[in-house]
Amino acid sequence: MNDARVRSRLMEEKGVSRREMLAAATGGFGTLALHAMLDRDGLLAAGNPSDQDIAAINPMAARVPHFAPKATSVIFLFMYGGPSQVDTFDPKPALKQWEGKEIPVFKKKHAFFKETKATAMPSPYAFAKHGQAGIEISDRYPNLAKVADELCVVRSMHCQSNNHGPALFQMNTGFVVPGHPSMGSWLTYGLGSVSQNLPGYVVLLDQRGAPVNGTLNWTSGFMPAAYQGVPFRPTGSPILNLGLADGVSAKQQRARLALLQRWNERYAAANPGESELSARIASYELAYRMQMHAPDVVDLSKESAATRAVYGMDNKTTQFFGRNCLLARRLVERGVRFVQVYSGGNEGPTAWDAHKDLKGNHDRQCAQTDQPIAALLTDLKARGLLDTTLVVWGGEFGRMPTHQGSSGRDHNPYGFTMWMAGGGVKPGTIYGASDEFGYAATENKVHVHDLHATILHLLGINHKKLTYRHLGREFRLTDVAGNVVHDVLA
């Protein structure tokens, strides 16, 4: 089906006029006459421009969502390596009773590693109920526990691979194989970006390195490169090539640009039918604005000392993740659509991948992230941003409730926990359940596709309608599956 018809339907439903749609589409795009370009390309005459048509001309043009959104931005706190559900948000007292005994639900073939056993390994942590909602949280999260009433904890997640690479692909792109656009790409493709001075989709890596799959985790896949995630360096010039080239002064740069724009305008004027040539001129204007604004975003000295302290930036343990959480808030404040913040990078021991010494690993990972995450939620709320910012917490899968070796836990895609906050989800909620051991999701199971469908829904997008044509077919973030989990919506 032609997306133009989707757009047309949308406008009918919403009573949005073509003029309004175009006003939205041209927002922030300088003096560029997107309307004229669409007209020129025959797209207006052919009905209405599709997402893919607009993408070809101005990829970041703000779009009208399918219906009124609850959230306008997403911060995805990605706990790379796979945090253990039974040691964080899904307490299982049965593990204590079964300690050292083989639990009946365990299947050898579910394990990724040979040394994984069937014997129950109780959590080393104590759990307590927090907030009015009585959300159970382990004692590794003392700060997060104070904002428990903001959380909507989903204890019945499941996905399709017990292997980091494919599972990361699935959490990020919906598919267990590489090559598909990531969620942030879909969102910026579907909605454009409010911020014309910053990329619409920013990735903040752990200081210890990247997760497996590298850049494929934030790829735009078969979509234009405009939609790929842009990793921001936490200090200095945040984007590659944002700073001036070696030996080039600002004055020289201005002279270069002045000459260049004169040439490009002359060439565009001689070729009135070529919308891409005008888009090119605009892209240099945007690049210039980006050079002005992006360094300002990462300049955390603009924040008060108190704010920096709340995020844990004055503490060795929390400083890195704290800085990235604060940066995420500043990005969202400036209209960035999707920010992904990684906790954990490089190899297992520096991520949540606790094959050995679960306690040592999760003590450290929780300590690094607890205060910053709590600060982020509190800060977003205080600034009135939590209503429109969806915060998502989770990894690519969870962990086994049984032993790997003597003190570790293996990967577990059959049941794990994620939580969301703000952005139109029901606060102070627990949704779904795993079995008595926390081995597999049993009640109200939520597949990754369902999570994706729900996130898109919160941003005003019908996941079945947001499509991109590639290899002769219409692709979606949710493949051919996905159900919005209506019970978690506020």
Place this chain on the structure above:
Amino acid sequence: MFCCSSTTWVTLAAVTTFALIVADHAGADPTAADAVSRATFFETRIQPLITEHCSACHSRKPGRKLKGGLSMDDPREVLQGGDSGPAIVPGHPQQSLLMQAIRWEDDDLQMPPKKRLTNAVVESFARWVRSMEPAKSDDVAADKGNELYDLTKARRHWAFRPLAKSTTPSVKDDARVRTPIDRYVLARLDASGLSLSPDADRATLIRRASLDVIGLPPTPAEVEAFVEDASPDAYEKLVDRLLASPHYGERWGRHWLDLARYADSAGFHDDLDRPNAWRYRDYVIDSLNADKPYGQFIREQVAGDELAPQSVEAWIATGFQRNGPSNENNVAPGFREQYRLDQLDGIVSTIGTVFMGVTLGCARCHDHKTDPFRQQDYYAVLAVFNSSLYVDRRLDEEGKAFQSLTLTAEEMLDKKDKQKPTNKPSAMALTDKSAKPRTTHLLYRGSPQMRGPVVQPALPAALAHFAPVRFQALGNRARTTGLRLAFANWIASPDNALTWRVLANRLWQHHFGRGIVATPDNFGYSGDAPSHPALLDYLAQQLIASGGRLKPVHKQIMMSSVYRQASTPTTIGLKQDAPNRWLWRMPKRRLEAEVIRDSILRASGNLNVKLGGPGIKPRIAHEVIDQSQRNKWPVVEDERPQHWRRSVYIYIKRQLRMPMLELFDAPTSSTSCAKRPVSTVPTQALTLLNGYFVNKQSRYFALRVMAEAGDDPADQVRHAIRVALGREATTQEASEGASYVSRQRRYHQAAGKSKRETDKWALGDYCVVLFNSSQFVYVD
């Protein structure tokens, strides 16, 4: 509408179209008496068993969750199934999940979980399932009726018809007709009251033809010679020279590598090196340079091991099927068969879109939703490839001969538990495990756990009319099944109109920026119709007539007035046909990522034209290298001549692509790419303005211009424009540029630079602007 992808996730298709054997559906059955007796059997025998053994967990009760999402309160609900899909395949107990569960066949699915049912009870359930009328189709597509899969209708589809023999149309103005191609295009323009634009000037034409055919701009000497060549065949000589250049294979080979999803690393978890992948890349380049007949090119890539078992080149060609992402060294034991099927799907789907222009891969899990392919068709083609396995055949140090005449066990990669590619010279190839074909089952919803009937190798029914095929075993002495070769012969047959239409369209697409069919990977019902159907068939016939050689058809296209016309828009053209669908002017195009980089190197004088060999790793900024995890790119502080080779030789690392190429829309290489997007984004501007590569090469370019044009800023500017844009500067450009360079000189001089450094940096600033200009990155 959607088509499912090739992942392992399977939806719970609502299977609601069968006639159910329950009392209120009895009328739907062929004989009411049978139906009644079966209904009775259900009520008297099965219902009580369900109540006794299943209902505790699988019955709807207020306040209780259904286990596994499955209700067994009503037979229709059993059919519809739960979280794991339909519990019953009517008529087929063996394929029914319910039966697998109660037989305790699978460790994961044992029902009832606490106590196994007696054999007699299990047999009753089996009898019930067997008695149900088999589904007419596995899928909801059936509710569209059979019309979609009507073969008579399919064979009338424009792409699936034999090639039409047409007489070249007559046109209003014969003066513009240079080749039959012009007639087809002019006839359509006539109908819209339009005409071709005048011929482009010589300088424009040579730049266009050079960038198009060899991916490099012409040198000033070449431009001058062509502009001044008064002989009537000056242009023809140019076209012949370009097509004979070894750079032709590099340029057009890259188009093929996009389709073949070529990369030098495996992509998944460890992103392992593929130290021998480049041999396939060189095979493609060499094949194009040799103008190898397309039929042979197909046969070698699909079945080179069977076609020419003694030929190293033919084995390397089968690397086409190895190019996709792979994860051999890191598949969990329980996922091996699924992984094998996913790999095979990559092969079948890619062959479908690349050679046949159809989305056969959509029929993996269900009948195709928009095109006349049933699931049966997918598995019939899968059966052709199902016996294959990956091999790394050892070569001698020169890579020219096999180390062993026969395939050794060590070379067969399925023998190893943890596979890692070999560093030794090898042909990264694919062959059959043995001469005995592996049995292929149709897999319901694509799942290896849901086996359907055995499927024999066959052609997709909607395409089988083109040419006959004989899927016959090669005999006892054969080492392979012969199935792939038979299939390849069928694809490559001159009678297979689809193959040649798809190829003709690709040639046209790369010459003009858009195909005659705008969806080059989809010639099915859901693809676009051709803008010039008779022209498409004409070109396909020309390809067949040339024995499958591409160069004669390239030449015919390039000799046409359509190709030689100017690209400048006209008022009437914009008014009548703004998207230029009817080709009243030559489309202007943004250069591809590789061509931009190569053109910069050519201008700076640094292009290293060495052909072939292992991939190169030019400089990638530290902070970008940090974004990859395993198997990292080396740190290069400063590039050297070995890095300044053509971009087609850059090592393609799936987890970390060259940022500059990626930004200008080079494909991901995860799936086949038939048409690159053309995006225009600020990060491209940042890269071209501020990046290491452009700034560095601009100063080399400045040194070159200084050496060739002397000291005078106006002379320098004129020469720089001549080199970069292949034309003379206008007076305005020369004076504007000269004053810019002079200003920059004052600036750098004031900063204390020496005379030579001052001149270099000042002119270098100017060259950066040239490389950023739209005229440089577009071709007229």
